[in-house]
Amino acid sequence: MSDVAIGAGKPLPDVTEEARVGRRRGVIARLLRQRSAVVGLLLLGFLVLVALLADVLATHDPIKVLLGVEPGIRPRTPPCVHLLGCTASLPEHILGLDGNGRDEYSRLIFGTRVSLFIGFVTVFGAILIGTVIGAVAGYAGGRTDNILMRLMDMLLAFPALLLALVIVTVLGKGLINAMVAVAIVSIPVYARVMRASVLSIRELDYVTAARALGDSPMSILLRRVVPNSLTPLIVQATLGIGTAVLEVAALSFLGLAAQAPTAEWGTMIGNERNQLFTAPWLILAPGVALTITVLAFNLLGDGLRDALDPRLSG
Amino acid sequence: MSPTFVFFLLGVPGVAGAPSVTWDRPPVIRFVVRRLLISIPVIFGVVFIVFLLSRIVPGDPCVAALGEHANPKSCEAFNARIGLGLPILPFVSKSGSDYSLTADPGSITNNQFFVYLGDLAHGDLGTSVKHGKPVTELLFERLPTTIELTFYALLFAIVVGVTLGIVAASRHNSKRDVLSMMFANLGVSIPVFVLGLMLAYAFGVLLKDTPFSLPPSGRLSAGFRFDTIPEAWGMTGLTGVPRGILDFLSNMYTINGLVTGQFGLFVEAIRHLILPAIALGTIPMAIIARMTRSSLLDVLGREYVRTAEAKGLRPRLVLFRHGLRNALLPVVTVIGLSVASLLSGAVLTETIFGLTGIGLTVFESISARDYVVIQGMALLVALIYVVVNLITDVSYGLLDPRVRVS
Numbered sequence: 008m009s010d011v012a013i014g015a016g017k018p019l020p021d022v023t024e025e026a027r028v029g030r031r032r033g034v035i036a037r038l039l040r041q042r043s044a045v046v047g048l049l050l051l052g053f054l055v056l057v058a059l060l061a062d063v064l065a066t067h068d069p070i071k072v073l074l075g076v077e078p079g080i081r082p083r084t085p086p087c088v089h090l091l092g093c094t095a096s097l098p099e100h101i102l103g104l105d106g107n108g109r110d111e112y113s114r115l116i117f118g119t120r121v122s123l124f125i126g127f128v129t130v131f132g133a134i135l136i137g138t139v140i141g142a143v144a145g146y147a148g149g150r151t152d153n154i155l156m157r158l159m160d161m162l163l164a165f166p167a168l169l170l171a172l173v174i175v176t177v178l179g180k181g182l183i184n185a186m187v188a189v190a191i192v193s194i195p196v197y198a199r200v201m202r203a204s205v206l207s208i209r210e211l212d213y214v215t216a217a218r219a220l221g222d223s224p225m226s227i228l229l230r231r232v233v234p235n236s237l238t239p240l241i242v243q244a245t246l247g248i249g250t251a252v253l254e255v256a257a258l259s260f261l262g263l264a265a266q267a268p269t270a271e272w273g274t275m276i277g278n279e280r281n282q283l284f285t286a287p288w289l290i291l292a293p294g295v296a297l298t299i300t301v302l303a304f305n306l307l308g309d310g311l312r313d314a315l316d317p318r319l320s321g
Numbered sequence: 322m323s324p325t326f327v328f329f330l331l332g333v334p335g336v337a338g339a340p341s342v343t344w345d346r347p348p349v350i351r352f353v354v355r356r357l358l359i360s361i362p363v364i365f366g367v368v369f370i371v372f373l374l375s376r377i378v379p380g381d382p383c384v385a386a387l388g389e390h391a392n393p394k395s396c397e398a399f400n401a402r403i404g405l406g407l408p409i410l411p412f413v414s415k416s417g418s419d420y421s422l423t424a425d426p427g428s429i430t431n432n433q434f435f436v437y438l439g440d441l442a443h444g445d446l447g448t449s450v451k452h453g454k455p456v457t458e459l460l461f462e463r464l465p466t467t468i469e470l471t472f473y474a475l476l477f478a479i480v481v482g483v484t485l486g487i488v489a490a491s492r493h494n495s496k497r498d499v500l501s502m503m504f505a506n507l508g509v510s511i512p513v514f515v516l517g518l519m520l521a522y523a524f525g526v527l528l529k530d531t532p533f534s535l536p537p538s539g540r541l542s543a544g545f546r547f548d549t550i551p552e553a554w555g556m557t558g559l560t561g562v563p564r565g566i567l568d569f570l571s572n573m574y575t576i577n578g579l580v581t582g583q584f585g586l587f588v589e590a591i592r593h594l595i596l597p598a599i600a601l602g603t604i605p606m607a608i609i610a611r612m613t614r615s616s617l618l619d620v621l622g623r624e625y626v627r628t629a630e631a632k633g634l635r636p637r638l639v640l641f642r643h644g645l646r647n648a649l650l651p652v653v654t655v656i657g658l659s660v661a662s663l664l665s666g667a668v669l670t671e672t673i674f675g676l677t678g679i680g681l682t683v684f685e686s687i688s689a690r691d692y693v694v695i696q697g698m699a700l701l702v703a704l705i706y707v708v709v710n711l712i713t714d715v716s717y718g719l720l721d722p723r724v725r726v727s
Contacts, residue, residue: 162370
């Protein structure tokens with residue numbers, strides 16, 4: 008099968024458009040044979056749908072304080088659904104109200120948008136910088152390679168969340184700063200993947216040929232090297248999004264990332280953690296949402312790895 | 322360290338001064354020494370990063386470090402301590418947030434980084450603003466809790482993870498394989514703080530009046546009295562380092578309970594550790610389970626396993642003696658790597674369960690803007706992590722001769 012060559016670090020000859028489509032179909036077909044990947048895809052599809060339709064699905068403004076606006080409202084009012092027997096005189100709130108009298112369900116729905124945004128943007132940033140570092144290190148070799156990769160080793164010498172935490176304390180709290188910190192912490196992973204790919208193809212005949220033909224290093228990197236390193240990058244990025252969501256949520260939980268009233272799941276849990284014994288649903292709901300999101304990316308990442316690169320599968 | 326000495330240790334031949342006995346040195350020692358030398362630059366890098374992070378803060382470093390506790394008097398002492406006014410690094414000076422190169426040769430030895438290194442060499446990590454005592458003292462008091470917590474979390478992760486992996490791999494693609502792996506997938510995906518809070522709610526509230534009730538916070542029940550090790554052994558007169566070691570051990574309540582025979586203390590401490598250890602250990606447990614399964618499946622497909630089966634050995638014997646023994650090598654690496662997730666998770670777990678260890682100290686320091694403490698703790702944790710990685714690599718090399726050769 009020709010598609011085994013993807014990610015095997017072997018050169019792919021210039022192929023016709025037809026063959027390219029065929030190969031892509033092969034990957035998708037194999038992906039769909041993976042049970043975990045299908046579950047991951049379904050969960051992710053559901054989350055994307057919720058994020059896109061947040062305005063329609065939400066019943067209230069996620070950041071509007073309803074105290075004094077609706078009658079009979081207290082902070083942390085338990086869930087009230089009229090269909091399930093809640094008195095019609097009380098206003099309907101599917102997941103109740105949070106400590107500031109905001110609608111928990113609407114915050115949960117809008118939180119999907121925030122979490123997916125965090126995951127994609129953080130990982131995109133990390134990939135952008137990581138691949139540049141990895142490509143430069145791999146292509147330049149020698150001292151440049153040594154210095155860059157030792158720098159990456161130093162970043163890897165810290166437990167990720169802890170380093171992110173220290174960086175946030177330097178940059179100051181806030182969602183964007185936390186995302187920057189988590190991105191910085193995950194740069195080494197992408198740099199290593201990219202460097203390994205560059206090293207595996209740098210000396211191959213067709214790259215030498217391209218160089219002999221006078222292709223610039225930039226063009227060789229973009230046209231020969233990057234396409235061949237996409238497989239491990241995609242797998243790594245999918246798993247990385249789950250990790251990024253988890254780490255930013257943890258920073259939010261500690262009060263360092265998203266600040267109230269932003270509807271972010273980690274912040275929602277952090278703000279109500281002392282009310283665990285009186286209002287557990289305020290922690291359970293965003294907790295389950297967070298777990299599902301991370302699970303979706305983990306399952307999809309594992310499935311992609313098995314489908315794209317059978318040699319890596321465990 | 323002279324280059325010749327390094328080459329001597331590394332066993333590079335042909336270098337003046339390197340004796341020919343180098344090649345007779347057992348490869349194990351050479352491997353261990355080489356691995357030790359590799360970790361020196363990493364440790365240096367860790368120190369350098371922590372230093373840089375504390376100094377690249379825009380604006381007044383004193384205000385950044387002391388926060389709302391900064392006043393002219395405390396700042397004067399702080400600035401004198403960190404050597405403000407000196408170049409920040411050799412040939413690099415900083416004023417405000419502007420960096421410039423200096424040609425001053427004096428800056429090679431006389432700079433803020435070297436002042437910082439000097440302080441470190443004296444065990445001086447600065448003074449906590451919030452607690453009003455040296456960071457090293459704070460570390461000494463709170464490290465035992467974290468060590469105890471991570472130990473039991475790791476124990477849980479290894480025992481449950483390896484068992485789950487064996488259960489899954491012994492019947493590939495069976496219902497119990499799928500179920501175990503679903504459980505493992507859920508385990509890696511659930512955030513530590515969500516799991517911790519849910520466990521606290523389940524065992525502290527829902528099961529409150531049942532025999533399964535477990536305390537949802539603290540290290541011991543309020544008002545629980547016990548003797549420290551020096552008290553129990555009648556060595557209260559002891560001072561200095563031996564006393565320090567005994568106090569340190571006393572602070573690990575399960576050890577204290579065991580060595581002094583206070584079994585009430587041991588049981589009490591364990592009961593308080595079960596929930597945090599499960600919360601903290603679940604992610605590593607899931608990773609270990611997946612690794613054990615895939616590694617075991619790989620080994621069980623080998624020819625020597627088929628041979629063992631063909632000659633009529635009992636399946637259990639084949640699974641454990643031929644399979645598991647060979648499959649556990651990659652698991653060792655994963656266990657080493659999972660220490661990072663344990664150390665990170667400790668911040669969250671200790672915060673949730675109110676355990677006064679390194680993690681909770683970090684959390685408290687964030688709210689109190691006690692940055693000196695955060696930096697000290699980060700440095701300590703990173704160093705622990707480097708050492709754990711070192712031990713993992715070395716033990717891997719000892720277990721698998723192929724690693725040392727390559």
